[in-house]
Amino acid sequence: MHIPAWGKLVLVIMALGFLFAPGIRHHWKIARDPHFVPFDAVQYIPAFFKFDANDPVPTTYIKEYFLNAICPPLYKASLALGARFADVRDLQLVLMYVAYGLFVAVMGRIGWLLGGAAVSFAVMALTISAWIFIGLGFIGGAPRMYGYPMIAIALYALVRDRPWLLGLMAVLGALLYPIVASIAGVCLSGWLILPHYAKQSIVSRWSLQRRLATLAAVGLLTVSCLAPLLAGHGAYGRRLVAADIANYPEAGADGNYRPYDQLPYPLFGQESLSYYLGPLYSHGDAIAPWLNLHKNLDPVTLIAALAAAGLAVLVVVSAGLNRALQNDQRGAGIRVLGFFVVCVLLHVIAWLAAPYLYIPTRYLMFSLPFIATLIFPWSLYLLVGRIGRFKTAPRLRDCTFLAIMGVYLIAFGGRGNVEFEKGLMVAQSSQPLFAVIAALPKNSLVAGWPYGEIKNIEYATRRNAFLTAQLHQVLHVEFVETMRQRMDAVFEAYFSVDAAPLRRLRDQFGVTHLLVEAHHFNDPKRPPEYFSPWRSRIGPRLEAVREKAYLMSQPLHQRAAVFNRNGLVLLDLARLP
Secondary structure, three states, X not given: OOOXXXXXXXXXXXXXXXXXXXXXXXXXXXXXXXXXXXXXXXXXXXXXXXXXXXXXXXXXXXXXXHHHHHOOHHHHHHHHHHHOOOOHHHXXXXXXXXXXXXXXXXXXXXXXXXXXXXXXXXXXXXXXXXXXXXXXXXXXXXXXXXXHHHHHHXXXXXXXXOHHHHHHHHHHHHHHOHHHHHHHHHHHHHHHHOXXXXXXXXXXXXXXXXXXXXXXXXXXXXXXXXXXXXXXXXXXXXXXXXXXXOOOHHHOOOOOOOHHHOOOOOOOOHHHHHHHHHHHOEOOOEOOOOOOHHHHOOHHHHHHHHHHHHHHHHHHHHHHHHHHOOOOXXXXXXXXXXXXXXXXXXXXXXXXXXXXXXXXXXXXXXXXXXXXXXXXXXXXXXXXXXXXXXXXXXXXXXXXXXXXXXXXXXXXXXXXXXXXXXXXXXXXXXXXXXXXXXXXXXXXXXXXXXXXXXXXXXXXXXXXXXXXXXXXXXXXXXHHHHHHHHHHHHHHHHOOOOOHHHHHHXXXXXXXXXXXXXXXXXXXXXXXXXXXXXXXXXXXXXXXXXXXXXXXXXXXXXXXXXXXXXXXXXXXXXXXX
């Protein structure tokens, strides 16, 4: 029985819906919870509260830093415009899931082009199952939520022989996520200039003049689109480099970033393997719990199994790409292979030019996961098709391919309903405090220990925070100096023995309220923590003030506290004795 293309598409969608319905329901539930605070949203989204036409919130130095030096132009413009008509927090969640849906759809379309409905289903199933995409790329609504969709479109352009679309991704990347601009721009340059790539493509019919003119136009537009972001850096000083770590340890190994985001950046560090094997880590309930390796193997055995699976993927990909280079998909194979070569080269170049071409590991983060989720199923499909019997029996070929992919999903797949929101929700015990802060005047400025409850204050209550660990970026010298002054002021106030440091917070920095977490002083298992250079100071200072900590003074609480419950005390600094 012949099934038309639209019928196959319906079957693919139904199969995906059956597999991942629990994940869809879970995300729908969490996205509607007013106490959900997505990862990076606490950094980016509050900066746009000032654009709210009905209830604008005063901006701050930190918010302006994110708008001017961190947010790409179109990301900034789209949220600023949307904030005038809707709650930007809701808008950010909508855009995030739309971007994710677009990403999955484009991946499915590429799979369809490479091997029909069977490969399309496999690619989308592996993509949705992989935690690395939704977890690292989308949740949080940072500019990088546009990274994977634009890379997928760039891959589509390479497969479909659409150089103009790749050029568009370079320009759009400059506006939304500059890593994509670098990748797409260099891929396009190689495509148009290198004869080995050009002759396998439509551009082989272009004159050299047309190719150079195309590159010049794309390059000029890309640089022009990057200009506002590059200019925005200027007000915050030069970039920190590895030589600055001695003076700014917060930028180094004991600083505020994950190891592979810290200066000096590693070259092909351990995270490279994480990005390659990342798609083997699923999220949510196992598709087949009794056979899922993640659920049934101990950690050591699981690592061995993942290593074996990663090696098998590499063997299949190598053989499959070799097959692709020998058939009518040769042009697509060469261009896609060139994509990975470009990303590796950019990783090396960014490492050599650090920190001026972004964090080098990002070029691997936005390339290596596609090996297991796109290149592997395509390669496997090509290899299965080589078996003599399947050359004349396409339906049997597709069924065999899907059976193998089914084994893969049984072994590694998840249904997407992981409880990722744990740690991203305002705790029930803290919700009364957040309600009180939300009722404060809009010009309030709340300080607290940066790694504590203060971290979600801005996003959840729409009231400004003086400093949080997430906002304490370590990129530009003048901004880092300002953050040091603020952290020093918070440190002195938090571990004070009298009211003087609190008055300094109020009078010099404009802080109106100070949040105190009692467990920092009375629970040895939950002391305050922070990164260098404050880490080594916390223990001795806490010990020195433990019996006379001013913030734990009952007379102070009786006079200045506007909230005192569940070990959380919010002090109104205008009421200081």
